[in-house]
Amino acid sequence: MTGTTDIRVRYAETDQMGRAHHRHYLVWCELGRTALMRDSGLSYAALERDGVLLPVARVEIEYRAPVFYDEVVRIHTRVERVRSRSVEFGYRLTRDEDRTTVALARITLASADTDGRPRRLPPPVRDALARLAPPERPSGEESR
């Protein structure tokens, strides 16, 4: 399942090159995954209140085309893989106007307790995330 969230590039997100500064894409991906989780009944705000933190452990992002002030960017988010202590999301960002892919990303979140120590994802959370992931492929077949 792929969730989609639209954001409009804010003036405050531009830099003097006249485009959105690259750090903001990480924030947009964060919006994409929290929206996807919310739609699946997993409120990130509620998870934190229950003592489950999901800090970002790894980011890989490829910027394909700049985006500009006031443009609408669509964030396509999906769960790529769920492990016992982490979950990996995949993202494709497109410019709404012409459907161009402007960025591709993979972001891994690690499950931690409120002291920042690794902890297993609680089973209901893990299951909810797994339901969003593509079906397991038979072993031997590469996932991408």
Add this chain to the structure above:
Amino acid sequence: MTGTTDIRVRYAETDQMGRAHHRHYLVWCELGRTALMRDSGLSYAALERDGVLLPVARVEIEYRAPVFYDEVVRIHTRVERVRSRSVEFGYRLTRDEDRTTVALARITLASADTDGRPRRLPPPVRDALARLAPPERPSGEESR
């Protein structure tokens, strides 16, 4: 007593007008006051660990001249007034190169407990801040 802190405008702080975006001045003032407090033996990090939060309650800022990427800005900070539950800081921001005043600000912090409820400033904190403030003027005389 006036503390001074220098910052260099970051690329990420510019916007497409080619100048530092106005929101960052609030961050620079925050650096100015935490540096002034640190120099006076008041660690803001330690205050928070002791349950004293100092959220911003009021900001007044006048932008006089733009500042640009890579320029050094000097933040002159002083305590203007200490009350039982709040403290007001005054700021003058100058461009290091030509001493131009680029902004003037007044920012009030309110003392709160960890649940966000108003609380009195602990006496040692209040005293330390008061030592940084200009001497009390006789009543009837305007403070500025």
Add this chain to the structure above:
Amino acid sequence: MTGTTDIRVRYAETDQMGRAHHRHYLVWCELGRTALMRDSGLSYAALERDGVLLPVARVEIEYRAPVFYDEVVRIHTRVERVRSRSVEFGYRLTRDEDRTTVALARITLASADTDGRPRRLPPPVRDALARLAPPERPSGEESR
């Protein structure tokens, strides 16, 4: 005329006090005024392409109550006053859930050319903004 724009507090906008950091309110106000202008046929993106910059010259903001991650904040924006080289906007920010006023602000933009020098607002822009402002009061009456 008052425009309203809703934003949802982003995780990236929180700070370790657990609330939205105060600088982001300036960004939200920016969203409020560009939305109001867009609704009135004034695209800020187009203005800049025509060589009219509107940098922020003054901010006054009072923070009344904290806002938290994932809360929806409604930004009520109106034009307070239009002058030949500046325009002042007034803002009321409310928490959507309980209608509490969480902040009040007044922000003045100064009209500048692409070199940052003051310039008069082009008459069509001035008129469009003036149509959004409350009617002039007879002289002698205070504006607020």
Add this chain to the structure above:
Amino acid sequence: MTGTTDIRVRYAETDQMGRAHHRHYLVWCELGRTALMRDSGLSYAALERDGVLLPVARVEIEYRAPVFYDEVVRIHTRVERVRSRSVEFGYRLTRDEDRTTVALARITLASADTDGRPRRLPPPVRDALARLAPPERPSGEESR
């Protein structure tokens, strides 16, 4: 050659997890590479004035340990590889206090003209960057 730059985590860079939000590491890396370039006689500000833009084309970052408000982070930056139209930087971020590696990153910048079109790095820029890179390895040997 490895450049080192120290930053102190700003309050405004924390999030409600109580650590620096992951997007800021990209800004710190930006500070690391502009400082390294400045030390080698390459002012990024001057490059842009000459019509050479270096937008970020790719980021890979691994977050190893959280960093907290007021901690000093040392950014170790080096040029990994220079190509005709791009340059790749490598980063190691360490917590100053205990020398822990808190993050590792690789960031590729693509050379572009002021319209955002790919352009070759001007030879003097390319040479200056190449002097910062490790010596070429004989072919057949892996670069890392």
